[in-house]
Amino acid sequence: MHGAGNDFIVLNGIDQDLSTITREQWKALAHRQFGIGADQILLVEKATRPDADFRYRIFNADGGEVEQCGNGSRCFVRFVLDQGLSSKNPLRVEVAHTILSLKSHPDGQVEVDMGAPIFEHSQIPFDASGLKSIQDFQEMLYAIPLDHPATHDSFVGVLSMGNPHAVQVVVDIESAPVLEEGPAIEGYPAFPNRVNAGYLQVINRNAIKLRVYERGAGETLSCGTGACAAVVSGIRRGLLDSPVTVHTRGGDLQIAWAGIVNDIAQSVIMTGPAVTVFEGEVRI
Incomplete structure (x- = not known):
């Protein structure tokens, strides 16, 4: 599927x-x-x-x-x-x-x-010790130092959608260094369970383009939790308004998030396709 x-x-x-x-x-x-x-x-x-x-x-x-x-x-x-x-x-x-x-x-x-998205570092899990940080509206961004010669410190928003995500904003999604940076961010020691590295390009306040380098899978054509994490991070940075259409290389997802109401993070609602390609049997 x-x-x-x-x-x-x-x-x-x-x-x-x-x-x-x-x-x-x-x-x-x-x-x-x-x-x-x-x-x-x-x-x-x-x-x-x-x-x-x-x-x-x-x-x-x-x-x-x-x-x-x-x-x-x-x-x-x-x-x-x-x-x-x-x-x-x-x-x-x-x-x-x-x-x-x-x-x-x-x-x-x-x-x-x-x-609901999770921001508590111990629950992501994420160790920010020693990392440079900057406040961007409601989101704290952390600098992940990378050794790749074509890159510099990548400032990411960090959260969990049941799995950990590090989201950064880029100007052009097609030229983003997903394959160069992704493996280094995935395995960076601040993330003890590794992390999904998301690259977000804002089209307008209700639409983004997204690429994700996933833990244990590499870059995929789409990532549902990555889309949710990107929209949450974008809203918290003041860049997006819910609902948001997320354009991935494999298709579009609709993400809605009402934000934090009375100090309680609201649920993220994702809508998208689910398709059966073929059925069969395999002997193990």
């Missing part, structure tokens, strides 16, 4: 036991030459808590398990409904740290309540 070009293997872990698959086997399945090929692998499982309909697990192309995947969550609900695993709409889905509400629309678009 794919969500705006961000492609996934989606597996039914309810009718079969997939608990013994190893990291190397996940990695082999995601390999584009020797496996099926995918940015991430999504696993549908029975819920472990009473307030959820399903459990949702995500494995990156490098075989490592991660906390969240926004584009994948839309494909998750489309898979569950199309496979007849449930007729509920919306669905409540258990991920690593929270419950997501997923709603399928008649036009094929899927709406996801992604929950």
